[in-house]
Amino acid sequence: MCHILNHMVQSHRTGFDASFAALSDATRRGVLEQLGRADASITDLAGKFRMTLTGMKKHVGVLEQAGLVATEKVGRVRTCKLGLRRLEEEAAWIESYRQLWDARFDELDKVVGKLTRKEKVDGRKKRD
Amino acid sequence: MDARREIEPTPKNRTTVERKSERELVVTRTFNGPARLVFEAWARPELFKQWWVPKSCGLSLLSCEMDVRVGGKYRLVFSHPAAPEPMAFFGSYLEVTPHSRLVWTNEEAGDTGQVTTVTFEERGGKTLLVMHDLYPSKEALDGAIASGSTGGMGETFEQLDELLAALGTSVGGS
Numbered sequence: 001m002c003h004i005l006n007h008m009v010q011s012h013r014t015g016f017d018a019s020f021a022a023l024s025d026a027t028r029r030g031v032l033e034q035l036g037r038a039d040a041s042i043t044d045l046a047g048k049f050r051m052t053l054t055g056m057k058k059h060v061g062v063l064e065q066a067g068l069v070a071t072e073k074v075g076r077v078r079t080c081k082l083g084l085r086r087l088e089e090e091a092a093w094i095e096s097y098r099q100l101w102d103a104r105f106d107e108l109d110k111v112v113g114k115l116t117r118k119e120k121v122d123g124r125k126k127r128d
Numbered sequence: 129m130d131a132r133r134e135i136e137p138t139p140k141n142r143t144t145v146e147r148k149s150e151r152e153l154v155v156t157r158t159f160n161g162p163a164r165l166v167f168e169a170w171a172r173p174e175l176f177k178q179w180w181v182p183k184s185c186g187l188s189l190l191s192c193e194m195d196v197r198v199g200g201k202y203r204l205v206f207s208h209p210a211a212p213e214p215m216a217f218f219g220s221y222l223e224v225t226p227h228s229r230l231v232w233t234n235e236e237a238g239d240t241g242q243v244t245t246v247t248f249e250e251r252g253g254k255t256l257l258v259m260h261d262l263y264p265s266k267e268a269l270d271g272a273i274a275s276g277s278t279g280g281m282g283e284t285f286e287q288l289d290e291l292l293a294a295l296g297t298s299v300g301g302s
Contacts, residue, residue, distance in 0.1 A: 094146075101155050105157045107180075107183075112161040112166055113161070
């Protein structure tokens with residue numbers, strides 16, 4: 001547990017302010033959602049969000065600074081995709097999903113336990 | 129919680145979740161009982177209702193209809209204090225092999241829904257359960273993850289902020 005906390009503190013302390021600022025804007029949250037579905041060029045994104053190229057470049061720049069988006073220039077096109085921090089988020093989602101199923105399965109344990117005990121009692125009755 | 133019980137506590141079995149590929153998510157867990165009984169707890173609505181909605185998550189199950197046979201349909205309706213409308217989960221069973229295998233579709237999200245396969249494998253009186261979700265595309269699974277995490281992202285960062293503040297305080301104070 002301490003190990004996990006230490007890791008979280010180290011990896012987030014530096015990027016935290018930048019992330020928070022990056023996520024405070026609705027367009028930037030929209031861009032992240034969009035990139036969660038598919039990689040896109042800055043031109044695509046500017047079109048989707050009805051913005052100038054310069055405006056979208058600024059938003060992408062903020063997201064990139066925060067580690068939420070990574071960009072790569074191939075030829076004349078700059079492609080944007082989710083950055084490392086978003087991958088950490090996938091890990092966080094998987095952990096919360098695991099916790100949900102763990103809670104369900106704890107309840108299922110009780111049901112299976114009840115059924116097992118009932119069967120033993122019924123079996124004993126039959127033999128008597 | 130009552131720490132002293134008449135029955136000796138058995139060690140808790142671990143739940144694991146892994147994204148096996150771009151389109152697959154796999155959950156595993158072992159149960160201390162025969163496959164026959166674990167299967168029944170998934171296939172009989174009166175048993176299923178007892179465990180599917182853990183008390184800790186604040187959901188309540190409004191209705192649960194399950195016609196567990198090949199081609200049969202299911203429909204689960206939940207409510208949550210934070211949701212204005214009840215949420216429905218529905219689909220149909222593609223395979224029903226008693227005590228070993230269940231396969232169903234998840235249709236509430238339209239054509240991006242996954243196909244869920246649950247297998248029950250008995251080993252020395254215990255049952256290994258493997259739940260395998262296969263999404264139609266990488267985008268569908270990415271989307272499921274993004275919709276689950278993007279909505280709560282602000283909140284997550286706020287919680288992180290509080291955590292960091294608390295840690296900072298405790299470190300500074302010691």
